Every structure is written in C-alpha cells, then in structure tokens.
Amino acid sequence: MLEAAERLFAARGLHDVTMAEVAEAAGFARATVFNHFGSKHALVDAMTAQVLAGYVHLLDGALADRKSSTPALIRSLFEAMGRGIEENERFYRAIFREIAKISQGLDEGGEAEEMRATALERLLQLHTRGQARGELTRKQPSESLASAFDSLVFGTITHWLYQDHGEPLHERMLRAAELLLGGVAERRPRTR
Helix, strand or coil, rough: HHHHHHHHHHCCCCCCCHHHHHHHHCCHHHHHHHHHHHHHHHHHHHHHHHHHHHHHHHHHHHHCCCCHHHHHHHHHHHHHHHHHHHHHHHHHHHHHHHHHHHHHHCCCCHHHHHHHHHHHHHHHHHHHHHEEEEEEEECCCCCHHHHHHHHHHHHHHHHCCCCCCCCCHHHHHHHHHHHHHHHEEECCCCCC
C-alpha cells in the first residue's frame, strides 16, 4: 500500500490522490486500506515515518562507523540525503511538507513524530561523540550542534525542493556541510 501511495503521490501530489486510488493501485479494496490506516492522514503519517526511518538508518550507519572522522561522516550524510532526494524529487516534495509540520509542532502524536524524535537523538549522539573525540568544538553544547545540523539539512532540502533547482541537491548539500563544519569542526595542527 505504501509503495502504491508513493508512486501516486510522486506522480500527482499528496492532496490530489484519494484513498480509493491508493487501494486500486495497491490491488486492495478501499475498506482494506481504511482498516489498515484509518484515514489519509494516517497513511501520510506512515509514509512520512518511513522517510524519517531512512534518515535514522543513515544516522545509525554513521554512528556504527567508528573509524571515519565526524566531519567526514557529516559530509557523507549531507551528500547521501541530497542524492536520495534527487532520485524521487516529486515524492519528497509532498513528504517534506509533512516533515515541516512535525518539526514546527503543527502535527503531533503520530508515528512520524516518534521517528523524528529518534533521528534527533541519533544526531545528538553523533555530535556528542564528535566532541568527545576532539573533532567538533566544545564551545557549544552538543544539543546546539545537532540542532544546527538538523536545521541546515532540512532548510537546504526545503529550499531546493520548493524554490531553487539551480544545481543538483547533493552539491548544494555538500556546500551546506562545509558551512556547518567551518563553524564547528576543530582545526588540527598540521604535522610535517
């Protein structure tokens, strides 16, 4: 059902697709879709949660990588998100409106909100570890670094999705990562 909804939302937009069309595309009765999700809002929440679960998966991969530096992991995360969104831009355009609602506290209590909270926890873990390794500044609390990362990621993606496609998103994301790191990465003395 989620795959069928994703295809339809990518083709026509979130608000122009009915639950009956999702049911038909998925090969289920309309009642089955409503029994599973209860409402279109619940379906959209499940899809948003699935997208955020992919974000958590990327963050879990970064946390599992004990060898790469935190700045390298941050660059990699920014680029991976950019490339992933480029692959299915129309779908993400619909879903990022929902993520924005969750981020701003306008949509509460669903599975997507829980997944968003999990992602923020992982971001905090990554930045706390980066500070403990001496790779990120300790002048700011790790919560502030994680918040800056999160704001820059979602702001850059949102701007690209809705306002300016002047370049590939992954390139813009890499530049955003460098902006962030320019203010938070610790400079190591060069050795000869």
